[in-house]
Amino acid sequence: MSMFKYAVACAVATAAGAASGQVYFSDFEADGGGFTATGDWERGMPVGADGTGLGGFGGPEPVGGFSGDFVWGTVIGGLHNPGTVSSLTLNVDATSFSGLALDYYEWLDSGGNSFDTAEVYVNGDLQILADGGPTSGWRNVVLDLSAYDNMMLDIEFRFTTTTVVERVGWYLDDVAIRGVPAPSALALLGLGGLASARRRR
Numbered sequence: 001m002s003m004f005k006y007a008v009a010c011a012v013a014t015a016a017g018a019a020s021g022q023v024y025f026s027d028f029e030a031d032g033g034g035f036t037a038t039g040d041w042e043r044g045m046p047v048g049a050d051g052t053g054l055g056g057f058g059g060p061e062p063v064g065g066f067s068g069d070f071v072w073g074t075v076i077g078g079l080h081n082p083g084t085v086s087s088l089t090l091n092v093d094a095t096s097f098s099g100l101a102l103d104y105y106e107w108l109d110s111g112g113n114s115f116d117t118a119e120v121y122v123n124g125d126l127q128i129l130a131d132g133g134p135t136s137g138w139r140n141v142v143l144d145l146s147a148y149d150n151m152m153l154d155i156e157f158r159f160t161t162t163t164v165v166e167r168v169g170w171y172l173d174d175v176a177i178r179g180v181p182a183p184s185a186l187a188l189l190g191l192g193g194l195a196s197a198r199r200r201r
């Protein structure tokens with residue numbers, strides 16, 4: 001009887017661990033994390049290029065990433081281009097997850113948010129128009145995506161620039177989507193934990 005209780009406790013612990021897990025994560029060190037880029041977005045290693053020093057306006061891009069060396073950015077090592085719509089998109093299967101959240105780090109200098117705009121869309125819906133900074137460092141952003149629980153997600157980071165005043169723009173690192181596995185997934189985890197515990201007896 002005591003062994004059975006122990007097995008149940010293991011199964012619950014396994015489920016709790018999965019509940020705090022990730023649907024998606026990339027630090028962009030090995031590759032671009034499955035994102036598709038248009039316009040100015042490129043994966044690379046920023047070197048601290050300074051907006052004003054490059055003949056534009058504002059402050060520097062980061063040196064390296066929030067994690068490691070690599071990030072996604074709007075022209076790595078240079079000013080963003082004028083009059084450009086740049087989209088960085090990712091499709092993620094979250095059909096078995098609820099309580100979804102998008103969690104990322106950004107370094108942003110768009111000189112405010114009324115001209116050049118840094119926007120995040122999910123399934124075509126605007127989630128946030130970022131404060132254009134400069135952030136003067138990496139800033140953590142967490143967006144509640146529970147309205148999209150158990151859905152396929154189309155995540156887009158969209159940077160739209162005017163034809164005047166170029167700055168270093170928008171940099172992203174450590175993008176994560178978190179969620180709680182559906183009850184069916186939890187049940188499978190629980191049964192798996194029980195079965196393996198029983199085999200060990």
Ligand SMILES: [Ca+2]
Pocket residue numbers: 027028029065066067068069070071173174
């Ligand atoms: Ca990184």
